[in-house]
Amino acid sequence: MKRLFFFSVLVLLIGCRDYNEVVVTPPVPEQVQQPYEKPYLLTDSQKFIYDNAALPEITVEVPLTEWNKFLSYYDQNPDNEEYVSGKFAFIKNGTTETLDNIGFRLRGNTSRRRPEGNRGEMHNATNPDWHHASFTVSFKKFNKTQLFHQSEKLILKWFKDDAMYAREVFSYDLFEKFGVWTAPQSSYCRLTIKVAGGAKAAYFGVYQMIEPVDDTYLNNRTSFFTTTGNLWKANWGATLKDPSQSNMGIENITLTSNYTPIYDYKGSKSNLAAAKTQLSDFITQVNSKTGDDFKNYISQKMDVNLFLKTYAVNVTVGMWDDYWSNSNNFYFYFDAAGKFYFIPYDYDNTLGTSLMMKDSGIQDPLNWGNNVEHPLVAKVLSIPEYRTQYIKYLNDLMDKKYDLFYVNYAQQRIQNWQNSIASYVSNDTGEDMEIKDVPANWGNCGFYRLRGSSADDNYFIRKASSIPKN
Template sequence: MMKYNQWKSFLFVLWALVLFSCDDSKESEYEDEKENTEEIKEKEQGEGLADWTTETHTDQLGVGYATVFPQDRVNRIDIVLSAEEYASMQSNLASLASQNIGNNFTDDKPDYVACDFFFNGKQWYEVGVRYKGNSSLWSAYDRRNGKLPLRLKFDKFEDDYPEIKNQRFYGFKDLALGSNFSDNSLMREKSATDLFNDFGVPAVQTAYYEVYVDHGDGTKIYYGLYTLDEVVFDTMLNTVFGSQEGNCYKPDGEGARFGSSGFTLDDFEKKTNESEGDWSDIQELYNVLHSTLRTSDQEAWKTNLESVFDVQGFLKYLAVNNTIQNWDTYANMTHNYYLYHDSTDDLIKWIVWDHNESFMPGKGRRNAISLDMSEVGSNWPLISYLRAVDSYMVDYKGYLKDFNDNYYVPATMDVVYNGWSSLISSSATSETSGYTNLTGGASGFETGVQELKDYCRTRSAAVESYLNQ
């Protein structure tokens, strides 16, 4: 018979063996579970989604500009929401609208909800959609106009639905749908953006889309003809600059003036490299711009400025913007432009954005700036400080002449406007009450197109007169 201590030792060894066996079993189970989980994850991307293909739903084959931004046809998309998702969108919009005071709109962005998205017989799954915009959103909403600008993010809900991880629309992750607010021609956004692009000023790609939305009851409502805009920090940076490694900023607020009063880096929202707390390039541009060398040694100031900022690119932008008169941007508004620190030449580049208020001398108390820009004060130093340099004004006038003589030419623009009119007329004039910005129906559309033609002649003559002074 075993003694007590012998039994105690025996039981301890037996317990240890059992425990080791259990741990080994648990470890084995864990490894099996881990392998199964990895196998499931490997299969989850696109699995069970009937229309998912590498070409249409990923960016592995590049970006399909020809498909998404055709220039010879009007595409159609269908957005299908559940009744609950649509109600959530409307409730969120009403809540944000209650925060608006006059023309001081809330800075809060509307919430995304998930929708089913259809194009050319194919479905994209759980796509994020929300309202977007400032005056184009809130003014239309206030008038109970259902044709509101929209924003799409194709992988917004990938954390909730792993099968749509890195979902893309022919390579595009983000897209914006402009409602052509306050534009009877429905051409201001597109034709202005095209002109900037043609003249070599960094801008996004655009195309026309008919948009249909189902609020959850199976009825497809024609929301109208929209202008689809590429999103700057999604694909445009790679396409135009060859990379998106540099800092991209969306300025908005008092600091976006670059004036000596109220400047703050908080007004430069990062759209790339968000996790890196580095705004030193913007600070450097501000410091160089406001250096005392500007008044004591202008040539040294110019050299320093040109080492951090694409001055010539900005002067080209001014030439186009002042000719077509887009008042809703820098020198009037502290938004509607982007900045990109281009790693290829280490210069900050100006990128244009949002042109639905182009081709007009102003609105309300806001006037587009004149061709000589003499009224622009020191609170907008990117213009007023450059204007004070004679050589920069010579360059600016050279760009004005080039643009006026070779790009914004009345006979050429007549052909352009006639072409777009022929393409979109049916889509534009089919818009219905409650979902349109068009006033006067077909005749209103024709009048809007003619006004653009007449405006080109007026501005061409104005530029010629200015240059001949």
């Protein structure tokens, strides 16, 4: 979640209530259906790594000299993306797999932190001061042929501002259940970091594993698109309104540089000029075409139903730090035929963690963000048949007969996950030590709860009440 502190001066903090009511919900009955056939069969690699029926253990071991470099890199530039080398171990169902010479670095925006000590301090083997932080593991950074179950990288993300340990996991799971195959995979793990030659191994607690949007992500979806297209990451300000190529480039984050374009190209530099032209033309066409011309163009250029399903889930989980509301947090991909695919990303501040709108639980799903500044969604929904389909998708998500967002079934999924992780949340950082039913304390709707059954504060119930019928 980006640019949070820029907007935080606008936030009115609302205190949290004193109770954490738990409702034991019944198991999902066998007759519960899915509204659509799942179009996406996970690869063997995805099924092995991102498995919410398991809680694998991950240990990253970093030599003392490398760990001290890691800390000094942060001091030189907190936003750096410099890797240090280490070892990786993955334990699942009693089987251990290890890889040597992996790359390990910090990641995140407002969640980025120094994982040990204070500025200028090196590793303290006697009394280490650990802090939660998010990391990227690169299996091929120092060994170009090395993969882990066909994956190049793995994101390890701490549950910043989510005391429920569930919001982003739930969101990505809902995307998958609803057939939005463009969403990354995600699941839980336990993380330990060992500084070789230093203190004893530090248990960092329960973390979230997330599938990076990269070449492996594309390879995992070859049944839907080719892998010879152009992948972009959209950073804050990505409205898809201004076709200027000066907003497009290749990110360059080093110890001395923080260059991040609004549209960050993830392909090779040799393809950049052509990719810029393609993106600029798409933005121009989206903004200039109207009426039937726009409908004909967008129906050929996008899988519109997939886009509508994506945004139905997006609005349902209350993702306000997104394209439509905050011009942020998405990737997109043009396949070899030039077809545009919207890729949702970064769903930690959802399910009642609200900001930048009065109340993300009951915000109008047809006016989620600024329709003038974010033309893609607004123009698609201005077409009556697409608007009708979008509303249908919203209502399908709420429908009691589907195992999707209906309150009892949603609560049961979250409870099952929490039951599996609760014994492992306490950790050596001393942070985020228990599961609590509260949203982030900086949000503007601190009353929201995911447990319980009150129509006044239960997020699932309040969200269902906001969905239009037609």
